[in-house]
Amino acid sequence: MLTLQCPYCGVMADETELSAGGEAHLKRFGPGSSDAEFETYMFMRENPKGVHFERWRHANGCGKWFHAARCTTTLEVFGTYSAQVSEPPQDIKDAITAKRPGWAWREFA
Amino acid sequence: MSEALSALNGAFHKGAVTVEDIGPQGMITLRGNLADETLMAAVKQATGADVPALRKITHAGPCSVAWMSPDELLILLPYGDVTAALDVLNAAMAGSHFLAVNVSDARALFRLTGKPAAVREVIAKLAPADLSADAFAPGDIRRSRMAQVAAAFWLPEEGVAQVVCFRSVAQYAFDVLATSAQAGPVGYFR
Numbered sequence: 029m030l031t032l033q034c035p036y037c038g039v040m041a042d043e044t045e046l047s048a049g050g051e052a053h054l055k056r057f058g059p060g061s062s063d064a065e066f067e068t069y070m071f072m073r074e075n076p077k078g079v080h081f082e083r084w085r086h087a088n089g090c091g092k093w094f095h096a097a098r099c100t101t102t103l104e105v106f107g108t109y110s111a112q113v114s115e116p117p118q119d120i121k122d123a124i125t126a127k128r129p130g131w132a133w134r135e136f137a
Numbered sequence: 138m139s140e141a142l143s144a145l146n147g148a149f150h151k152g153a154v155t156v157e158d159i160g161p162q163g164m165i166t167l168r169g170n171l172a173d174e175t176l177m178a179a180v181k182q183a184t185g186a187d188v189p190a191l192r193k194i195t196h197a198g199p200c201s202v203a204w205m206s207p208d209e210l211l212i213l214l215p216y217g218d219v220t221a222a223l224d225v226l227n228a229a230m231a232g233s234h235f236l237a238v239n240v241s242d243a244r245a246l247f248r249l250t251g252k253p254a255a256v257r258e259v260i261a262k263l264a265p266a267d268l269s270a271d272a273f274a275p276g277d278i279r280r281s282r283m284a285q286v287a288a289a290f291w292l293p294e295e296g297v298a299q300v301v302c303f304r305s306v307a308q309y310a311f312d313v314l315a316t317s318a319q320a321g322p323v324g325y326f327r
Contacts, residue, residue, distance in 0.1 A: 036207050037192060037280075042265045045281055088282035090206035 035108050037090040049083030052095050077101055079124055079131045144245035144307035150315035154251030154259050161216040162246045168209045169235030179229035183222045184212055194278040194291050203278045216241060245307035253295040254326040259317045260290055260298060284313045
């Protein structure tokens with residue numbers, strides 16, 4: 029079972045205490061954007077085998093949204109971090125590099 | 138005013154661990170910046186208790202203040218004192234960004250009493266939380282789920298646990314607690 033540490037309340041929350049929020053760090057394209065941009069924002073998602081960044085909510089807990097970096101093949105969790113960022117913090121990137129040298133995910137590496 | 142009744146009006150399950158609805162309990166949800174000195178002073182003035190640290194609950198006489206999230210507290214106090222306490226909070230924090238709401242009738246509160254290990258087991262069987270004495274002691278509060286519903290629980294003292302949940306799921310929460318208690322101790326905690 030997936031266990032993530034909520035960065036807001038520090039609880040080691042198991043999957044049943046969380047709700048999944050899909051892919052992290054999406055840039056929203058709304059009114060005024062081109063059809064291609066909106067389609068990409070609305071439908072196109074990464075489907076990586078390996079490093080992935082996701083949004084989660086500590087639904088049966090403090091109720092806060094946060095980010096998690098994990099591996100989709102091994103379910104290894106590299107770390108969780110605040111929701112108030114637009115890219116993974118350096119310490120999370122370093123933790124991933126230590127385990128998966130040469131990783132890349134969208135524009136992040 | 139009509140007489141206030143708690144969700145299950147004193148429902149009671151007797152066993153090795155007793156589960157009971159403890160009747161009308163005043164509760165206030167307070168949201169705001171918990172590090173703000175105005176808020177700390179207002180909580181102290183209204184309840185006599187300090188603002189709790191992360192995942193803690195503080196007590197002062199009949200009042201308790203529980204940490205619910207980084208910007209939310211649950212204040213427990215006698216049912217009849219809620220309006221006065223809200224007036225104190227609203228006056229003390231006037232002008233700052235906060236929200237204080239009477240949620241007394243929106244929640245249900247249960248008390249479990251029995252042997253310390255048995256009380257821990259009744260909750261541990263229902264929630265994905267570490268209830269061992271090392272990880273969870275009196276003074277801690279844990280928001281989690283009990284079977285299929287959200288709940289928060291804490292130990293006022295060893296051998297006593299209190300569980301708060303939404304009133305709409307009170308019957309379900311009472312039933313799972315009673316079932317868990319009825320099944321008897323498994324002897325996991327010593």
